[in-house]
Amino acid sequence: xxxxxxxxxxxxxxxxxxxxxxxxxxxAGAAIAALLVLAIVLAAQFxxxxxxxxxxxxxxxxxxxTRTSGSAHVLxxxxxxxxxxxxxxxxxxxxxxxLTQGLFRNPLADPSMIGITAGAACAAALTIVVxxxxxxxxxxxxxPWALPAAAFCGALAVCFALDGIARWITPGSITGLLLTGVxxxxxxxxxxxxxxxxxSDEQLRxxxxxxxxxxxxxxxxxxxxxxxxxxxxxxRALRLARALNALALGEAAAGHVGIxxxxxxxxxxxxxxxxVGCAVAWCGMITFIGLVAPHLARMLIGxxxxxxxxxxxxxxxALLLLADTLARxxxxxxxxxxxxxxxxxxxxxxxxxxxxxxxxxxxx
Amino acid sequence: MRSLSxxxxxxxxxxxxxxxxxxxxxxxxxxxxxxxxxxxxSPRRIVSIGSxxxxxxxxxxAEAGLAGVDTTSLYPPAARALPNVGYAxxxxxxxxxxxxxxxxxxxxxxxxxxxxxxxxxxxxxxAILAANHRFDGMLERLSKIGEITERSPAAAQLAQSxxxxxxxxxxxxxxxxxxxxxxxxxxxxxxxxxxxxxMVAGDTTSAQAMIEYxxxxxxxxxxxxxxxxxxxxxxxxxxxxxLGTEQGLQAAGGVDGLLRLPGLIDTPAGRARRxxxxxxxxxxxxxxxxxxxxxxxxxxxxxxxx
Numbered sequence: 001x002x003x004x005x006x007x008x009x010x011x012x013x014x015x016x017x018x019x020x021x022x023x024x025x026x027x028a029g030a031a032i033a034a035l036l037v038l039a040i041v042l043a044a045q046f047x048x049x050x051x052x053x054x055x056x057x058x059x060x061x062x063x064x065x066t067r068t069s070g071s072a073h074v075l076x077x078x079x080x081x082x083x084x085x086x087x088x089x090x091x092x093x094x095x096x097x098x099l100t101q102g103l104f105r106n107p108l109a110d111p112s113m114i115g116i117t118a119g120a121a122c123a124a125a126l127t128i129v130v131x132x133x134x135x136x137x138x139x140x141x142x143x144p145w146a147l148p149a150a151a152f153c154g155a156l157a158v159c160f161a162l163d164g165i166a167r168w169i170t171p172g173s174i175t176g177l178l179l180t181g182v183x184x185x186x187x188x189x190x191x192x193x194x195x196x197x198x199x200s201d202e203q204l205r206x207x208x209x210x211x212x213x214x215x216x217x218x219x220x221x222x223x224x225x226x227x228x229x230x231x232x233x234x235x236r237a238l239r240l241a242r243a244l245n246a247l248a249l250g251e252a253a254a255g256h257v258g259i260x261x262x263x264x265x266x267x268x269x270x271x272x273x274x275x276v277g278c279a280v281a282w283c284g285m286i287t288f289i290g291l292v293a294p295h296l297a298r299m300l301i302g303x304x305x306x307x308x309x310x311x312x313x314x315x316x317x318a319l320l321l322l323a324d325t326l327a328r329x330x331x332x333x334x335x336x337x338x339x340x341x342x343x344x345x346x347x348x349x350x351x352x353x354x355x356x357x358x359x360x361x362x363x364x
Numbered sequence: 365m366r367s368l369s370x371x372x373x374x375x376x377x378x379x380x381x382x383x384x385x386x387x388x389x390x391x392x393x394x395x396x397x398x399x400x401x402x403x404x405x406s407p408r409r410i411v412s413i414g415s416x417x418x419x420x421x422x423x424x425x426a427e428a429g430l431a432g433v434d435t436t437s438l439y440p441p442a443a444r445a446l447p448n449v450g451y452a453x454x455x456x457x458x459x460x461x462x463x464x465x466x467x468x469x470x471x472x473x474x475x476x477x478x479x480x481x482x483x484x485x486x487x488x489x490x491a492i493l494a495a496n497h498r499f500d501g502m503l504e505r506l507s508k509i510g511e512i513t514e515r516s517p518a519a520a521q522l523a524q525s526x527x528x529x530x531x532x533x534x535x536x537x538x539x540x541x542x543x544x545x546x547x548x549x550x551x552x553x554x555x556x557x558x559x560x561x562x563m564v565a566g567d568t569t570s571a572q573a574m575i576e577y578x579x580x581x582x583x584x585x586x587x588x589x590x591x592x593x594x595x596x597x598x599x600x601x602x603x604x605x606x607l608g609t610e611q612g613l614q615a616a617g618g619v620d621g622l623l624r625l626p627g628l629i630d631t632p633a634g635r636a637r638r639x640x641x642x643x644x645x646x647x648x649x650x651x652x653x654x655x656x657x658x659x660x661x662x663x664x665x666x667x668x669x670x
Contacts, residue, residue, distance in 0.1 A: 047458050047462075048456065048458040048459040048461070048462030049458055049461055049462045050462075073486050073487075074458055074461055074486070077482070077485060077486070078457050078458055078461070078482055078486070079458060197591075200589070208453055208454075214454065214476060216454075216455075216456065216457065216476055216478055216479050216482075217476065217478035217479075218478075219478075219482075328456065328458065328459075331450065332459055332462065333432060333447055333448070333449045333450070333456065333458075333459030333460060333462050333463055334435075334448060334449055334450025334451070334455075334456060334459055335450055335454060335455070335456035335459055337454065
């Protein structure tokens with residue numbers, strides 16, 4: 001195993017020695033839950049529009065039948081959906097990151113680094129530019145779903161292509177798999193660039209949204225849909241957790257304990273494609289959360305996927321929400337692209353925790 | 365105490381008189397009392413997204429109702445002091461709503477669409493004014509802005525004077541074109557906001573429309589929109605004049621810096637150092653300064669080409 005591999009999987013040392021006591025795990029879980037609650041409270045409190053305590057009563061409790069107005073409207077129709085949307089998207093990215101890292105048995109395998117995110121964005125860009133300029137215009141009712149569907153297919157295609165090509169060109173090599181992902185990422189980025197070049201002014205407007213990444217499109221229906229999707233996705237992911245734990249010991253070892261690795265691989269790929277595809281479809285390209293959230297989770301509670309998956313979801317949600325709150329509030333009344341802050345917060349936090357882990361272990 | 369409050373009262377009366385006088389002198393036909401009354405009843409708060417729209421609101425002296433502008437609204441300089449809602453294509457619903465607007469006017473650039481929907485859902489009327497690179501289109505937008513700011517008579521008056529100005533400019537350009545006998549100067553518009561990404565204007569761009577209005581022709585045809593500059597295409601286009609924006613020229617490091625870009629020095633314009641620049645919102649804004657911009661452009665072309 002390479003040095004990087006050993007280093008970043010520092011958390012796995014507990015697999016046999018159980019260095020993480022039950023108490024420590026509880027503490028870590030409670031800390032993350034507290035962080036998430038704190039992030040939600042902060043995000044709800046701060047924003048361009050000042051919110052009064054009275055605004056918190058929902059309209060139906062105040063006996064108002066008409067649409068609420070003013071700051072109550074901002075709170076209930078704009079800020080709260082966006083806040084929950086950020087948590088859900090962050091959670092989806094966290095879970096998909098944990099799944100990718102578990103599946104590829106590599107700590108660098110983040111959906112945005114190996115081209116899955118770019119593949120989804122690329123499919124969305126092709127949909128915007130090619131379908132809009134062809135004569136086959138979609139029915140109005142289908143349009144909101146065309147882009148998520150395309151993004152999902154793009155993410156799925158990259159996942160399968162990655163798996164297939166890596167097995168064919170560099171069988172058994174994890175480095176080969178990563179390099180294949182990097183190459184696919186470059187190809188997808190190039191196609192996005194080509195779309196940008198070919199796009200008309202109007203299409204460029206839609207495209208710039210994808211490449212910047214934004215949570216501005218949140219609404220209650222989207223939040224509800226995403227919540228259902230995330231619940232199903234996390235449930236399915238948790239059912240794969242035991243198998244992923246076995247896979248961490250190697251494909252052969254997993255096979256020996258009776259796990260059908262091919263089936264596991266396919267299920268993981270579909271889940272990741274679904275989660276990342278939806279996240280990209282509705283929010284554009286938000287990178288880094290998928291890489292950092294599972295790492296933080298592992299550093300806190302060890303490598304058992306049954307705990308890493310839910311904790312990665314919570315960490316991802318909290319991180320993205322904090323980043324989005326900064327993006328919303330630092331330049332009032334304007335807004336800064338959220339992607340800047342995901343890396344700006346996630347990066348230093350990650351380095352700090354890496355330092356802590358290294359110190360505890362006494363060197364690499 | 366009483367004398368103080370009396371003084372305050374007197375001052376406010378005087379202030380009101382001043383405001384009324386200003387309205388009469390500015391609005392001309394607007395009924396001063398009515399206007400003052402209506403502005404007290406419902407204070408208009410407009411967020412303007414687009415440099416031309418902001419300019420129009422100032423040109424109609426309706427800037428008192430302006431609550432915020434976007435990053436492109438650089439002219440007149442007073443607009444820069446207003447709250448800025450950021451880049452037109454990545455607006456923030458809450459940010460715009462925090463300015464308590466009663467009306468949003470925007471060009472088609474404004475977005476993302478979800479944010480515009482949220483603003484409409486919050487009960488704020490959003491007027492999207494279609495942009496085209498024509499003088500008539502500019503007048504249409506002006507009349508629409510006049511309606512929104514309830515200064516239609518002033519807008520009609522301004523449109524009248526702009527039409528007169530425009531006819532004059534057009535006549536001047538036409539006379540020069542006649543003298544040139546079909547040999548129109550070839551102009552290459554270079555949009556250079558950073559040295560690594562230089563874009564040139566092809567067909568269907570605002571820059572081409574301006575070049576043609578000023579009696580010249582775009583050296584780069586056959587591609588549409590703004591495209592990255594390739595040195596060979598620049599040489600093949602053989603422009604007589606290189607036109608840029610002041611902001612772009614500054615970013616490129618002046619005339620010398622611009623001519624250091626690959627290809628440009630090997631054009632007739634580059635060899636003769638015929639490089640000129642206009643302020644970006646004046647040249648490409650298609651606002652009420654359009655006749656003035658074309659006049660300036662025409663004079664500059666004539667000075668360089670005869």
